[in-house]
Amino acid sequence: MTRQELINQIYRKKSCLSIGLDVDINRIPSHLIEKYDDPVFEFNKQIIDHTMDLCVCYKLNIAFYESIGVEGWSSLAKTLEYIPADIFTIADAKRGDIGNTSKMYARTFFDHMDFDSITVAPYMGVDSVAPFLEFKEKWVILLALTSNVGSRDFQHHTDRKGEALYQKVIRESQTWAESDRMMYVVGATHPEKLKEIRALVPHHFLLIPGVGAQGGTVDEVMKNAHVPDACGLLINSSRGVIYAGDDEDFAKKSRAAAMELQQEMAAYL
Ligand SMILES: O=C(O)c1cc(=O)[nH]c(=O)n1[C@@H]1O[C@H](COP(=O)(O)O)[C@@H](O)[C@H]1O
Numbered sequence: 001m002t003r004q005e006l007i008n009q010i011y012r013k014k015s016c017l018s019i020g021l022d023v024d025i026n027r028i029p030s031h032l033i034e035k036y037d038d039p040v041f042e043f044n045k046q047i048i049d050h051t052m053d054l055c056v057c058y059k060l061n062i063a064f065y066e067s068i069g070v071e072g073w074s075s076l077a078k079t080l081e082y083i084p085a086d087i088f089t090i091a092d093a094k095r096g097d098i099g100n101t102s103k104m105y106a107r108t109f110f111d112h113m114d115f116d117s118i119t120v121a122p123y124m125g126v127d128s129v130a131p132f133l134e135f136k137e138k139w140v141i142l143l144a145l146t147s148n149v150g151s152r153d154f155q156h157h158t159d160r161k162g163e164a165l166y167q168k169v170i171r172e173s174q175t176w177a178e179s180d181r182m183m184y185v186v187g188a189t190h191p192e193k194l195k196e197i198r199a200l201v202p203h204h205f206l207l208i209p210g211v212g213a214q215g216g217t218v219d220e221v222m223k224n225a226h227v228p229d230a231c232g233l234l235i236n237s238s239r240g241v242i243y244a245g246d247d248e249d250f251a252k253k254s255r256a257a258a259m260e261l262q263q264e265m266a267a268y269l
Contacts (some may be wrong), residue, residue, distance in 0.1 A: 001088050001116045001161060002137060003180040006205070007054045010231045017258060018057035018207070020092065020238025021047065021079060022064045027243055030252050034112040040068070040075035045082055046251040047242055054258045057234050058083050059090040080113055088234070090141065090207070096128045103131040108137040117141050119207075120186060122169045125199035126176055133177050140182050144170050145197065146211030147187025170200050179203040188216020188235070194224035205232050211261070212240025218264040226268050237261060
């Protein structure tokens, strides 16, 4: 998907919501487990049916699918097929290795499967990221400042000139790809850093996880990092949306949770 197609969708739906399909088999409503051969896919299908007009992206965290083996990969593939073609998709895989191996990861998610983007760790440098950029209209979403507490262990570390590691990642990687192929992950749990990061990358999209279950808010993100006329944000919520309910009406409750986030976003779009 192109940058302009993504932007058009955001303004059409008045939403920059990414819904994280982080499906834990132990949290799926029991009636789905009893009734369906592939309860993970059925869960996703019902969530997608109830939310696709409210979000512009689905992020599938690969760990949740890998953790249940071959069946998980099959549920992942079926879910990806089911997502409407005009909705942006993220393989949240956090990959990156020597070039020869990254090439295989890129083939997995861009060739074998048809995701629009993949999350990539930057720490092995340019040759570990380049193979993902060889695919036309596919995006790399580079980890910059993550949402977890441990992000302080390395990412905030400053060099002698006072530049933090996450700042260096953002500055250097801008020479690897333009804003039509590269996004950055910045946690909603660092609202005080959002303005500064937006100044470093005025045109790039930021993928912002950490809203809801991890304590970040849509309002603070929109206030500090929203770009007029381009939005420049995909704000993700996983557990807050998909586990809003745990009974037969779980998908309706997900819709209500997604709508609440979308309406907060609409005020800025
Ligand atoms: O790359 C990510 O998506 C990501 C980066 C980060 O810094 N923090 C973070 O929480 N994530 C992912 O975003 C999702 C957050 O889930 P919830 O906290 O349930 O909304 C999970 O899939 C995480 O793996």
